[in-house]
Ligand SMILES: [Zn+2]
């Protein structure tokens with residue numbers, strides 16, 4: 164009897180197996196499906212800080228963006244960023260015939276998903292006044308409803324920003340050079356902004372906004388001790404606007420934070436520990452740009468040396484080094500002083516050979532992809548051990 168049962172069980176499983184292999188008229192074609200994976204943006208941590216990759220300026224269908232809020236979270240996760248703020252316009256909701264105006268809705272939709280995906284999600288809004296002064300982002304806000312939408316007078320502009328102040332927001336001036344052709348071909352530090360700054364109600368300025376470098380903003384940040392910001396201000400899909408690839412990223416702010424959480428991000432922003440990054444370029448206060456460069460670049464011991472005699476019979480020894488870029492940043496170096504390789508291009512996560520005449524302690528390079536003022540690049544010292 165037991166034997167019969169075993170045979171029966173075997174037969175049943177064989178039939179089940181045969182059934183599974185039967186063509187049921189359906190076939191999965193997954194070859195071209197995007198695998199679910201998150202990119203790693205390689206930027207070294209340093210001095211006990213984590214380098215968080217942040218985008219604090221993002222739009223959705225709840226203002227003039229073309230994208231649903233949850234898709235914004237998917238993009239951030241896939242692209243390898245750590246921190247996001249959705250900052251829809253308060254005053255500008257062109258999809259309102261199709262999407263009910265609710266300034267808190269994007270936040271509500273995304274916050275749970277962000278937590279489940281280890282993304283630090285910060286509540287924000289874009290206060291959208293006429294130019295000048297133009298637009299301000301307020302992040303770490305409370306209730307996003309009740310912000311004044313009319314923008315007829317200077318006083319109304321002020322009231323809208325003061326609402327964010329009341330909520331203890333971190334406030335930054337957006338794309339100050341936007342519409343520059345419409346404002347007499349230049350953009351200036353305007354009275355409205357000066358007043359906010361003097362009242363300590365302005366905390367940062369966008370130096371990079373999407374594909375734009377607002378160069379004067381970098382000088383203002385340095386001179387007035389404001390935080391250097393870089394954002395995407397993305398309205399379409401990120402993959403539509405950016406040619407995303409292994410080493411191509413949206414414009415963003417690198418924040419040097421003690422921990423990966425909202426309060427640490429806030430503390431770092433208030434302390435001004437940021438570098439803005441867009442395309443091949445970084446911009447920030449000298450101290451932070453230098454720290455980031457030093458954390459990213461590594462030079463080994465000389466691996467070879469060669470001695471040659473010149474036409475006068477004088478011997479010269481040249482040492483060979485490998486110089487590595489351990490980050491996704493681009494560094495283009497032009498020799499400023501010393502006797503060595505004249506120009507070095509360090510693509511993301513690559514190395515180059517550097518040569519230097521022996522007997523020198525270091526070479527000085529101008530890093531032409533790293534801005535510390537609108538007209539000034541980082542000068543980096545490369546030690547020759
Ligand atoms: Zn704007």
Ligand SMILES: [Zn+2]
Nearest residue numbers: 220222289396
């Ligand atoms: Zn915007």
